[in-house]
Amino acid sequence: MRNEWQRAWAVAWKDLLIERRAKAAFNAMAFFAGLVLLTFGFAFGPDVPAGEAGQGTLLQQLAPGLFWVTILFAGVLALDRSFQVELERGGGALNALRLYPGDRRAIYVGKLVANITIMFVMEMLVCPVAGILYSLDLWPRLPGLAGVAILATTGFAAVGTFYAALTANLRARQVLLPLLMFPVLVPVILAAVKATDLVFHGDAMGELGSWLRLLAAVDVLFLTTCLLVFEFVLEE
Amino acid sequence: MAAGDAVALLGPNGSGKSTLLRILATAARPTAGDARVFGISTQDGDPVRRRVGLLADRAPLYDELTAVENLRFAAAMYGVRASVEDLRAALAEVGLARAAGAKVRTFSQGMLQRLSLARTALQDPDLVLLDEPYNALDVDGVRLVDQLLASARARGKTAILATHHIAKGLAHCSRVITLAGGRVSFDGPAATFAASQAALDAGSWE
Numbered sequence: 001m002r003n004e005w006q007r008a009w010a011v012a013w014k015d016l017l018i019e020r021r022a023k024a025a026f027n028a029m030a031f032f033a034g035l036v037l038l039t040f041g042f043a044f045g046p047d048v049p050a051g052e053a054g055q056g057t058l059l060q061q062l063a064p065g066l067f068w069v070t071i072l073f074a075g076v077l078a079l080d081r082s083f084q085v086e087l088e089r090g091g092g093a094l095n096a097l098r099l100y101p102g103d104r105r106a107i108y109v110g111k112l113v114a115n116i117t118i119m120f121v122m123e124m125l126v127c128p129v130a131g132i133l134y135s136l137d138l139w140p141r142l143p144g145l146a147g148v149a150i151l152a153t154t155g156f157a158a159v160g161t162f163y164a165a166l167t168a169n170l171r172a173r174q175v176l177l178p179l180l181m182f183p184v185l186v187p188v189i190l191a192a193v194k195a196t197d198l199v200f201h202g203d204a205m206g207e208l209g210s211w212l213r214l215l216a217a218v219d220v221l222f223l224t225t226c227l228l229v230f231e232f233v234l235e236e
Numbered sequence: 237m238a239a240g241d242a243v244a245l246l247g248p249n250g251s252g253k254s255t256l257l258r259i260l261a262t263a264a265r266p267t268a269g270d271a272r273v274f275g276i277s278t279q280d281g282d283p284v285r286r287r288v289g290l291l292a293d294r295a296p297l298y299d300e301l302t303a304v305e306n307l308r309f310a311a312a313m314y315g316v317r318a319s320v321e322d323l324r325a326a327l328a329e330v331g332l333a334r335a336a337g338a339k340v341r342t343f344s345q346g347m348l349q350r351l352s353l354a355r356t357a358l359q360d361p362d363l364v365l366l367d368e369p370y371n372a373l374d375v376d377g378v379r380l381v382d383q384l385l386a387s388a389r390a391r392g393k394t395a396i397l398a399t400h401h402i403a404k405g406l407a408h409c410s411r412v413i414t415l416a417g418g419r420v421s422f423d424g425p426a427a428t429f430a431a432s433q434a435a436l437d438a439g440s441w442e
């Protein structure tokens with residue numbers, strides 16, 4: 001078992017080191033996220049009142065949804081990249097990954113840890129940018145926001161890493177990855193947006209705990225399922 | 237094959253040499269029948285992978301990592317305990333001591349092949365599968381492959397060498413199997429291969 005954790009760590013270390021040097025996924029994600037946040041800011045306008053949608057500006061009311069739309073679509077770039085690095089030099093590295101002895105779930109866990117780390121770093125950058133563009137008071141809401149982000153990112157990356165491995169060898173993987181992934185992720189997206197909305201706009205009915213429990217339950221379900229079937233996903 | 241044997245796998249392009257090696261390494265499944273390595277079906281996967289090493293034609297290396305980092309990752313995945321000094325020594329053995337800290341994306345084809353050789357040696361498998369190991373190698377590189385094969389045989393390891401270099405195959409292996417269109421066209425001692433029809437069909441001896 002100790003060996004498997006070491007192998008998982010080796011995969012995560014390797015992926016993070018490659019990303020730190022190449023910054024291929026991170027640069028694309030940061031550029032995309034910044035562009036989307038800015039576009040929404042211009043589209044809805046910074047001073048348009050929320051009206052019937054609630055207090056404050058329209059952007060402040062829509063911020064939870066816009067934040068997660070940005071994170072999820074930008075995250076697809078990181079997930080796609082996570083197995084793209086194995087395809088360098090004609091896919092020799094992917095073949096080698098298949099041939100290493102031991103439990104292949106260690107590879108999944110390693111890739112998952114790397115993807116979650118990359119996405120967290122991006123979220124930490126997107127948050128203040130969204131805060132500035134949409135005039136959000138983030139500081140007092142940070143603990144709640146961090147809790148939602150941890151649970152939602154884990155669920156998103158669990159499914160995303162699995163489908164990234166499944167589509168790694170396909171020519172149309174960049175199209176197929178979001179098409180396969182997002183329908184499965186509907187519960188994560190709904191719960192994340194709703195929980196973030198409650199963190200930002202108050203939780204008068206005490207619903208936040210239920211949404212966080214739903215996120216945690218979905219995370220456990222996704223992680224268990226993906227770990228059980230990952231062995232077969234890596235088969236050629 | 238008996239344990240400790242060395243077999244040369246010869247045949248033209250597309251005859252099935254690489255496919256056979258990939259099946260034995262569990263990288264591909266046979267479309268029919270079964271392949272057994274050390275008495276274990278390749279369908280069982282992991283028990284076979286623990287004892288088989290494949291030096292494939294496509295380098296299993298990461299461009300953004302240095303040579304040492306690539307070996308370090310492979311060692312961790314194989315469960316081999318190796319310090320940085322051990323890894324540097326392994327690189328020195330394949331003539332890459334000076335390039336140990338260089339990123340692999342700066343390597344020539346021959347250097348990539350040398351690094352792949354070091355990676356295979358690190359695993360030290362019971363069955364070594366070499367798929368066109370002489371590709372892109374200079375004279376010293378060819379000598380390294382020869383040393384790897386000789387060392388594996390001296391330690392009682394089993395080896396299968398898929399190559400177009402018929403002379404190299406005969407020099408290292410006691411048995412020759414030739415493939416044509418996915419089927420065995422010759423299977424016998426290396427000594428009788430030269431006089432066979434298969435040797436004539438095999439083409440160039442360069």
